[in-house]
Amino acid sequence: MSEEVEPRYYPVRLVWTGGKSGDLEVEGKVIIKTGIPSGSPEEDKYHSPEDLFVASATMCYMNGFVEFTRKMRIEFKSFECDAVGTLEKVGRSFEITKIEMKAKVVIGSEDIRKKIDRALELAAKYCFVGNSMRCPIIHDTEVVVE
Amino acid sequence: MTDDAHEYLVTVDWKNSRVGDLIIEGKPKVEVSAPPEFDGPEGIISPEDLFVAAASSCLMTTFVTFTKKMRFDFKSFSCEGHGTLERVGKGFQFTKLLLKAKVEVESEELKPKAERALELAGKYCLVSNSMKCPTEHENEVVVG
Numbered sequence: 001m002s003e004e005v006e007p008r009y010y011p012v013r014l015v016w017t018g019g020k021s022g023d024l025e026v027e028g029k030v031i032i033k034t035g036i037p038s039g040s041p042e043e044d045k046y047h048s049p050e051d052l053f054v055a056s057a058t059m060c061y062m063n064g065f066v067e068f069t070r071k072m073r074i075e076f077k078s079f080e081c082d083a084v085g086t087l088e089k090v091g092r093s094f095e096i097t098k099i100e101m102k103a104k105v106v107i108g109s110e111d112i113r114k115k116i117d118r119a120l121e122l123a124a125k126y127c128f129v130g131n132s133m134r135c136p137i138i139h140d141t142e143v144v145v146e
Numbered sequence: 147m148t149d150d151a152h153e154y155l156v157t158v159d160w161k162n163s164r165v166g167d168l169i170i171e172g173k174p175k176v177e178v179s180a181p182p183e184f185d186g187p188e189g190i191i192s193p194e195d196l197f198v199a200a201a202s203s204c205l206m207t208t209f210v211t212f213t214k215k216m217r218f219d220f221k222s223f224s225c226e227g228h229g230t231l232e233r234v235g236k237g238f239q240f241t242k243l244l245l246k247a248k249v250e251v252e253s254e255e256l257k258p259k260a261e262r263a264l265e266l267a268g269k270y271c272l273v274s275n276s277m278k279c280p281t282e283h284e285n286e287v288v289v290g
Contacts, residue, residue, distance in 0.1 A: 007232040007241070008183055010194045014202045016223035020210045024203060026195045028188065032176060034203040038210075045173050049204035049273045050154045055168050055178070056196035058158045063180040063193060066164050079160035087272065089150040096276040128231065128238035129193045134278050 021046055050096070054085035057099055057130045057137060064123030065103075074115045077106040077146065096133070102140045109145060116143050165190060194231060197240060201281065202227035204273035205245055212263035220260055221250040221290060230279075243274065243281045250290040260287045 013025045014034070021035030021043050034052065037043040047055075058081050069076060081103040088097045105116055120141045124130070130137045157169040164180040165187065180186030181194055202225045213220060230242040245268070249260045264285040268274075274281040 007230050008194075010192075010198045010227075010229040010231065012195060012198045012202055012227045012229075014199070014206055014225045014227070016206060016210075020207045022203065022206050022223070024199050026191060026199070029191050029195070030176070032191065032199065033174075034199070034206075036207050047170065047173055047176070047203075048154070049200045049207060050152070051156060051170050051173070052196045052200035052203060053273050053276065054154045055156045055158070055170070055176075056193045056200060058156055058193075059166065059168060059178045059196060060193035062158050062160055062166055063164055063184065063186070066160070066180070067184070079158075079166075081158045083156050083158070085154040085156075087152040087154065090275075093270045093275060094272040096272070126237045128240070129197050131234075131237060132197065132240035132278055134276055 019043060050085060050087055053096060053133075054083050054099055057127065057133060058083040058101060060127045060129035061101060061103070061123055061139075064127050065105075065119055068119035068122045069116070072115050072119055074112045074119070075108065076116060077108060078104075079106075080104045096135050098135050099130075099133070099137045100140070101137060102142070104142045104144065106144050106146050113143055113145070117141070163187070194229065194240075197277075198227040198229035198243065201229075201243055201271065201274045201277065202245060204271045205247060205267050208271050209247070209249075209263055209267035212266045213260075216259055216263055218256055218259050218263075219252070220256070221252060222248075223250075224248050240277065240279045242279055243277065244284065245274075245281060246284040246286075248286045248288070250288050252289070254289055257287050257289065261285060 019038035179190040181192035228244040
């Protein structure tokens with residue numbers, strides 16, 4: 001992770017395309033169709049704001065894990081994480097109140113299990129997207145030797 | 147699960163280096179990775195992008211919901227989301243989110259309604275309400 005202290009900016013642009021849908025553009029990257037279905041079956045395939053929210057935390061957790069395995073100089077064979085965000089009514093509006101993550105890591109030998117556990121723990125602690133959210137994030141991890 | 151609670155399941159499957167696939171059932175796969183400033187490759191959607199995107203997308207869907215409730219039409223909507231990530235203690239955190247929404251309406255009479263719908267959308271945007279950082283809004287309504 002960079003030691004840079006300057007803030008970093010993330011601009012995105014969203015252009016409404018009809019109904020409750022829009023094209024989400026980040027310069028130089030693929031367009032993500034986003035929204036919530038309001039009639040057309042095509043819209044069922046669009047990523048909802050809630051999907052993106054939960055995805056951002058999950059993805060950040062993976063990046064943190066990869067980062068810590070590099071620092072600790074350990075290799076893993078695969079990483080997969082399922083995450084469930086819970087949206088609940090809080091007062092008059094809704095809020096994501098909880099994200100539960102289940103990560104599964106496959107490694108080549110028993111010897112590095114402890115290090116992998118530690119990398120997963122640090123990834124959760126330093127996940128900056130997760131740390132930018134109000135809800136608690138619960139981590140369940142499984143490390144398998146194959 | 148009642149109407150008062152909903153669940154969202156996403157899967158991230160690591161591919162190589164800092165790149166993985168974001169998988170949500172019935173939706174297109176999105177390739178995601180760490181951004182270049184955190185040692186990821188160029189040109190791939192990052193979690194930071196998704197975080198800002200979630201708030202922008204939620205503002206839009208909430209705005210549309212209020213326009214339906216208020217029974218008026220608009221011609222276009224666009225929103226620029228700017229997230230600021232800063233070092234806080236030993237890690238990083240989003241410290242600010244700026245959402246600049248621009249709405250085009252048919253006539254001058256609709257302007258106050260569109261402004262009100264944008265204001266309510268900002269207030270009831272569930273994604274930004276789920277974030278720790280403050281969200282600032284710059285709304286612009288034009289007749290076009």
